[in-house]
Amino acid sequence: MRHNPLLLPLGDSAWTVEFGDRIDPALHARVMGLAGALHAAREAGELAGIVDLVPTFRSLTVHYDPLAIDGEQLGARLLQLAEAAGSSTSDGRHWLLPVCCDGELAPDLERLAEARRMGTETVIALLAATTFRVYMIGFMPGFPYMGGLPPALAMPRLASPRKAVPARSLAVTGEMCAVYPWESPGGWNLLGRTPVTLFDAADEAAPALLESGDQVRWRIVERAEYDHLVGELAAGRLRRTDFLVAAEAAWPA
Structure with a gap:
């Protein structure tokens, strides 16, 4: 299990944040914690260049418009949020x-x-x-x-x-x-x-x-x-x- 999130580029308009290397409810809770933090940031008017979030078993891919937001700055912000957000406590629907x-x-x-x-x-x-x-x-x-x-x-x-x-x-x-x-x-x-x-x-x-x-x-x-x-x-x-x-x-x- 990876304790520190790993930031990986996906082409020129997406970042993938990995939280570990296996299927684990605890890892998925961290994925959803970051997704929740990003939704909250967007609702607050931040990170307007994000166009889609794709959660998986152990990672979250963030697609963005490179003409609307600087990719390097977004990557740094994603790591900050991933480390601060913690695990989601929501049970979903x-x-x-x-x-x-x-x-x-x-x-x-x-x-x-x-x-x-x-x-x-x-x-x-x-x-x-x-x-x-x-x-x-x-x-x-x-x-x-x-x-x-x-x-x-x-x-x-x-x-x-x-x-x-x-x-x-x-x-x-x-x-x-x-x-x-x-x-x-x-x-x-x-x-x-x-x-x-x-x-x-x-x-x-x-x-x-x-x-x-x-x-x-x-x-x-x-x-x-x-x-x-x-x-x-x-x-x-x-x-x-x-x-x-x-x-x-x-x-x-």
Whole structure:
């Protein structure tokens, strides 16, 4: 674990601030602490040349307009803020998202259960009992890399990736969990499907449902409820944000 942040140039219009060399909630809290400090500085009218912040597992990339702000001065300021900001104490937003683990929606469930020497009911129960932390968005827009998968469910990627993973598929590999926002190739193990769209280009304010720092729990639903929710969301009678919960206390025990 690196105690002092490391500043790395990324082309001529971005800096990456690294906090360590592994996936660790404590490192990610420092990433989010710096992101929070930068948001506060921008709201106070400072650092107007910053155009985007990209948090990851262990680093924060800061994109800026070199015509609006001096890159060297910004780099020095980033190091100051990184050392002063400390770790974020925010738990992020809390989501309780439905997922169906029935039949063709969970094509790898039985294989994973057999490999880990447990019943499919146990796999599903472990998924439902786990709080997942969104570390970063990557691979494709809206694709959340979520940590916290129980080691008992850890599985390697498929030897031969699928050419087309269905949209909204819940997937796991190693100790990570994710959801494919739309149909794409992929090699993760598919354990279910959520009716909730994770990336909506029509939502200009927030096309990606999840963001770094969010926490996610899964509510297991039967196929009939899954189909009903798909219809309600498509008709606009439900909104994606309806699955936000006020706090961790609202999650099921």
